[in-house]
Amino acid sequence: MVERVKTMRHGLAIRITHWAIVFEGAFLLLSGLQLNGIFYFGLPEITYSLHVMVGFIFMATAFFFLYLVIEGRDYKWFAFRRIPYSIRYIFTEGAYWFRIRPEIQEPIRFDTKTGQYREKLIPSVIIVWWIYGVMGLLLAITGLADAFPTTFAVVYSVTDPIGMALVGVGGLPFILAVHRLLAVALVATVCLHLYASVIYHMIPSIVVGWRDEPVAS
Numbered sequence: 476m477v478e479r480v481k482t483m484r485h486g487l488a489i490r491i492t493h494w495a496i497v498f499e500g501a502f503l504l505l506s507g508l509q510l511n512g513i514f515y516f517g518l519p520e521i522t523y524s525l526h527v528m529v530g531f532i533f534m535a536t537a538f539f540f541l542y543l544v545i546e547g548r549d550y551k552w553f554a555f556r557r558i559p560y561s562i563r564y565i566f567t568e569g570a571y572w573f574r575i576r577p578e579i580q581e582p583i584r585f586d587t588k589t590g591q592y593r594e595k596l597i598p599s600v601i602i603v604w605w606i607y608g609v610m611g612l613l614l615a616i617t618g619l620a621d622a623f624p625t626t627f628a629v630v631y632s633v634t635d636p637i638g639m640a641l642v643g644v645g646g647l648p649f650i651l652a653v654h655r656l657l658a659v660a661l662v663a664t665v666c667l668h669l670y671a672s673v674i675y676h677m678i679p680s681i682v683v684g685w686r687d688e689p690v691a692s
Contacts, residue, residue: 477580477581477689477690478689478690479687479688479689479690480585480587480687480688480690481685481686481687481688482585482685482686482687482688483684483685484595484680484684484685484686484688485680485681485684486543486547486684487684488543489540489543489544489547490681490682490684492536492539492540492543493540493681494681495536496533496536496537496540499529499532499533499536500533500665502525502529503526503529503530503533504658504662506522506525506526506529507526507655507658509522510522510523510526511655527618527622530615530618530622534615537611549595552594552595552596552601553596553601553604553605555605557598557601558601558602558605560598560601561598561599561600561601561602562602563598564582564597564598564599565598565599565602567579568599581597581675581689582594582597582598583595583596583597583688583689584688584689584690584691585688585689585690585691586690586691587690587691592688593691597671597675597677599671600668600671603664603667603668603671606664607661607664610657610660610661610664611661613653613657614654614657614658614661616630617630617650617651617653617654617657618654620634620650621647621650621651621654624647630650631645631646631650634649634650634653635649637649
């Protein structure tokens with residue numbers, strides 16, 4: 476049995492910003508579904524304007540979250556050099572899910588002597604956050620090109636040749652198709668993140684901040 480210690484995992488600012496991103500993202504998803512005629516949620520007729528406005532708020536919140544991660548020096552856990560480690564861990568998790576190998580121990584460890592984490596993340600989260608970053612950036616670019624085609628005409632100069640080469644379509648239709656595809660991929664990634672958060676009992680810590688962390692031996 477691994478010894479555990481109650482530790483403040485997430486500060487108040489991180490928790491508030493995290494849930495702001497969740498609710499803003501949920502609105503963008505619902506409004507996007509209504510705008511595309513997939514589902515009708517009874518949102519107002521100015522849904523497109525609200526979608527664009529909340530998109531700007533979402534980007535601002537995401538940048539503030541990034542600032543908090545950098546200011547708290549948590550960026551080291553997401554370092555680019557740790558991506559191979561993250562991928563290996565995902566394969567190890569997959570092997571356990573298919574019962575190819577025994578259950579793996581939670582890798583998070585807190586050093587009570589130094590009061591510091593030796594490992595703060597479930598390794599699979601590392602690559603997930605990089606995927607969030609890349610897809611979020613592409614969603615922002617395609618969304619801005621949709622809302623302000625003249626201002627972001629340079630985006631079309633890049634995407635038009637790609638669209639014509641791949642599917643024979645360029646311009647706004649291709650931009651919208653990419654935007655929608657990225658949104659679907661992002662939702663799927665969020666579902667995987669939620670699944671891992673439930674499996675590893677992470678959700679309470681992003682609500683109250685505290686978690687019983689395994690102690691480093």
